[in-house]
Amino acid sequence: MSHEIPSIQWNDLSKTEKYQSVHLHWNALIDKDVDDIANLANAAALLKDVFGWWWVGFYRIMKEELVLGPFQGPVACTRIGKGKGVCGTSWLESRTIVVPNVDEFPGHIACSSQSKSEIVVPIYHQSGEVWGVLDVDSEYLNHFDQTDQIELEKFCRSLEIILS
Numbered sequence: 441m442s443h444e445i446p447s448i449q450w451n452d453l454s455k456t457e458k459y460q461s462v463h464l465h466w467n468a469l470i471d472k473d474v475d476d477i478a479n480l481a482n483a484a485a486l487l488k489d490v491f492g493w494w495w496v497g498f499y500r501i502m503k504e505e506l507v508l509g510p511f512q513g514p515v516a517c518t519r520i521g522k523g524k525g526v527c528g529t530s531w532l533e534s535r536t537i538v539v540p541n542v543d544e545f546p547g548h549i550a551c552s553s554q555s556k557s558e559i560v561v562p563i564y565h566q567s568g569e570v571w572g573v574l575d576v577d578s579e580y581l582n583h584f585d586q587t588d589q590i591e592l593e594k595f596c597r598s599l600e601i602i603l604s
């Protein structure tokens with residue numbers, strides 16, 4: 441199935457309008473007949489396309505650590521331990537973490553010196569166990585707020601439905 445994202449000047453839209461577009465396109469993009477990688481790759485590409493964030497991608501729990509999954513942006517560290525960095529802390533504490541300034545987060549793992557702020561949202565199995573995380577980095581300080589948290593959590597809930 442193909443689904444073309446119309447060429448839109450995303451910068452002309454408000455943050456709320458961008459998230460509305462993301463949810464709309466995501467519902468059309470989801471393909472229940474392919475594996476997780478295909479859907480997660482499109483999810484990362486959609487978010488990167490609409491918001492232009494520095495880095496957006498997924499880490500999956502494999503053998504008791506987070507392993508890099510589909511992403512858009514510069515190369516990133518491949519493995520993160522439970523409780524390590526923002527991603528590992530989000531997994532350990534099973535909660536979204538908004539970091540206004542990465543230099544002030546103890547143990548932050550710097551994959552890129554360009555990254556200044558970050559949001560990490562846990563993704564769950566249907567059982568309620570953490571499956572992995574969505575990680576988004578910005579090259580600007582204080583880039584993520586409560587709207588991002590609410591909307592990205594909503595986005596992750598819609599992802600969980602198709603994860604194996």
Ligand code: SME
Nearest residue numbers: 516525526527548549551
């Ligand atoms: N900063 C993250 C590591 C992943 S990269 O940002 C892509 C962390 O502290 O967990």
